[in-house]
Amino acid sequence: MLMFSKAAVMAQNDDAYAQDPLQSIPASTRRRLSPYAKLLMRGVLQLLEHHPQAAKIPVVLASQHGDLHRTIKLLHELAADQPLSPTQFSLSVNNAVLGQLSILLGNTAAMTTIAAGERTFAMGWLEASLQLQQAPEVLFIYTDEPPPEPYPEHAALPERSFTFATLLSREEGCPVRFETHQAATANTSLISAAEHLQRSITQLQATQVELCRDNQRWQWHVGG
Structure with a gap:
């Protein structure tokens, strides 16, 4: 499956900024954003x-x-027989952050959320690439944090908090061919694959990026 990427970025909690991008968000809105x-x-x-x-x-x-993390806090309050905040409850659903992003940007285009276990990154990329059949450009975002207690032993991804975002296009940018194969191989690092993919797209570097999770191998052939 061939597509193009016009840009790709990574953001992590320990990144240093000369000017934090969040400063462009009104303070009243910024205070309501979770980590x-x-x-x-x-x-x-x-x-x-x-x-x-x-x-x-x-x-x-x-x-x-x-x-x-927001959901776990609500569950603890529920277990303690405490009243739940309607605002916190409404913001705990998976697509709530897209609602916040839509309001911030004034974006009325379609917004989709994907959760597919250890295959989430690849399935999100697949969904975004399929949406290119209907739109000339699609913004793909992957964001995750390590799960809080008591879940780490049951869901180890990701290794640390990060966001990967790329602007996919039908016709312009760095060519990326995406494919998948069944393979009984050991799991590989998600964040390492995302960093490699972002760096290759940014530098227009011809390379192959591979991610193995849950007996599936995904490959991104960048450039060339």
């Missing part, structure tokens, strides 16, 4: 600096866990 939402916004805003048209196109967000 998960802030991480996603940082990645998107970095990409928009050079590609402002991406603020008005379809968006696909892939996240294995979503804002799970």
Whole structure:
């Protein structure tokens, strides 16, 4: 499956910024963002600096866990027989952060969320590439955090919090061919694959990026 990427960015919690991209968000809105939402916004805003048209196109967000830290807090309150905050509850669903992003950008295009276990990154990329059949450009975002206690032993991905965002296009940018194969191989690092993919797209470097999860191998052939 051939597509093109006009840009790709990575954002992590320990990144240093001369000027934090979140400063462009009104303070009243910024205060309501969870750490998960802030991480996603940082990645998107970095990409928009050079590609402002991406603020008005379809968006696909892939996240294995979503804002799970917020959900866990709500579950603890429920277990303690405490009243739940309607605002916190409404923001705990997987597509809530896309609602916040839509309002921030004034984007009325279609927005989709994907959660597919250890295959989430690849399935999100697949969904975004399929949406290119209907739209000339699609913004693909992957954001995740390590799950809080008591879940790490049951769901180890990702190794650390990060956002990957790329502007996919039907016809312009760095060519990327995406394919998948069944393979009984050991799991490989998601964040290493995402960093390699972002670096290859940014540098227009001809290379192959591979991710193995859950007995499946995905390959991104970049450039060439």
